[in-house]
Amino acid sequence: MLFIGDDWAEDHHDIAIIDEAGRLLARRRLDEGVVGIEKLHGLVADHLPEDGEPADVRVGIETDRGPWVQALLAAGYVVYAINPMQAARYRERHGTSGAKSDKGDALVLAEIIRTDAAHHRPITGDSEIAEQVKVLARSHQSLIWARQRQVNVLRSNLREFYPAALGAFGTDLADRDALAVLAAAPGPDAGARLTAARVQTLLRKAGRKRYLTKRAEEIITALRGEQLRARAGIEAAYTATTKALVAVIAELNAQIDALQGQVEACFGQHPDAEIYLSQPGLGHVLGARVLAEFGDDPDRYADARARKNYSGMSPITRASGKKKVVLARFARNRHLGDALYLQAFSALSVSPGARAYYDERKARGATHNQALRAVANRLVGILHGCLRNHALYDEHTAWHTHNANVELHAA
Structure with a gap:
């Protein structure tokens, strides 16, 4: 060799x-x-x-x-x-x-x-369609992360010279309403000159169809409120920067939407797509991300434990002498970990079993993140079983063993 x-x-x-x-x-x-x-x-x-x-x-x-x-x-x-x-x-x-x-x-x-x-x-060799999903899903997720970085910069800028805008839109600066108004009024002077009719027109063009008058009045009230002002030259510089950031975020929104359509279309062609979509908390985008990061080679994971360990959701134990500590895995696939966290959070509202499992962990003293990781870890094991048996998710089958153990412990 x-x-x-x-x-x-x-x-x-x-x-x-x-x-x-x-x-x-x-x-x-x-x-x-x-x-x-x-x-x-x-x-x-x-x-x-x-x-x-x-x-x-x-x-x-x-x-x-x-x-x-x-x-x-x-x-x-x-x-x-x-x-x-x-x-x-x-x-x-x-x-x-x-x-x-x-x-x-x-x-x-x-x-x-x-x-x-x-x-x-x-x-191991994933199928060609799985590789395509991986490229598209990772690119889509990377664009979302890039947008968030730009939003953070924009928020920091507004805090320095235009706090009234933060009062009007909060932290959701990638929203269509915020981008439409900030593109037209990237600075305090332009914001103070906006009229309710102008704001309604901007919101309508951005796609808002309901509560136009109410939302426009809220924005006008916030933008015309008293605020500390920066020096004229500094304010002009920040205004130009804000205008550029708004344009960048708007373009990122457009490209994210376009790429999302390709992600969904490609994911829908995969033979396991129906199994992924049957899992609680997984839609076309999150399902595509999970498939992309796990791959579809049937021999890659020897058992559910191997898949859980790769996911980064299973804990690690550090034991030395009389000391024993259970910790989260911080060295993991970030793309996969992000998708599984979102799945677990979404599953709490659609899966009674996941909600009960989360509540039980919280009752035992776990923090929100710890309980959410436990739910995600359990969902990875359920997904492994569904893929191995080519079966769709079933709420009773997925959680009956855990529920039986809980009832036995209570008895």
């Missing part, structure tokens, strides 16, 4: 190839792209025995996506995505000087796969 460590960068890869005894066979720096991958295949052909198979080549690399990784998988190699934190800790096993180099990191990755492959999960 051959073991390859691949320390990747944006435009090149440092490669180290070792054999089963740990002997270094080759070291190269290869360019990213077709030429580089062809040279890597040539190195493999030079050192792999004549009766060797592509599956005899094990590759360790600190990423699980990208054209280079796809090319490695297409060649039939077994590829392991190594967490950079794990690689750093392994490097410390062999030296405490703190020395580091790309060549050395490539060798470390090769050694990890040679000695500890059993403790790492190889990259």
Whole structure:
């Protein structure tokens, strides 16, 4: 067998190839792209025995996506995505000087796969439709996070020179009403000149159909209220910045809506979409995110516990001597964790079982976040069972064991 460590960068890869005894066979720096991958295949052909198979080549690399990784998988190699934190800790096993180099990191990755492959999960092949959902869902979520960052900046700006706008719109500055009015009146002077009729026109064009008069009066009252003013030059600068931020957020809203349609359409084509949509708290967008991050390879998770651990919702235990502490997993897939939190929160209002489970945890002293993580962890296990058995969610089946245990404990 051959073991390859691949320390990747944006435009090149440092490669180290070792054999089963740990002997270094080759070291190269290869360019990213077709030429580089062809040279890597040539190195493999030079050192792999004549009766060797592509599956005899094990590759360790600190990423699980990208054209280079796809090319490695297409060649039939077994590829392991190594967490950079794990690689750093392994490097410390062999030296405490703190020395580091790309060549050395490539060798470390090769050694990890040679000695500890059993403790790492190889990259499995998701279906093409699952990969498409992943790209779309992650991009959609990233745009939402980008919008929130811009909203935070806008809120900070308004607080400095235009607090009346915060009084009118609160923290929901990405809302259509806020963007429509702030685009027309990005500063205090323009806001004070707005009339109720003008505000009604702006709200109507933005899409509001109900309570136009009432909402317009509320906005006018807030914008004309007394407030501390910044100096004229500073106020003009903030006004220009606010106008630019409003335009950026409005465009992000448009692109998020457009991408959401593509996410929903692509997710609907997946054969497991109906199972995901049957889960409490999951709609087309959250369902697409959960599918994208879990993948659809049926052999990726050995059991429900493995899926729960990957989700980051199951707790970790730290025990030493007489001290034992149960903590949340902070090192996890952020995209998946965000989606599962939202699912658990939504499930509280549509699933009696999830609500009862949450209330029970709260009664035992858990905080809101702790109880919500427990609900999310339980829902991941339920999802695993539904996918394994190709069955839709059933409220009674999902929670009857827990409810029976609660009743027995009460008795």
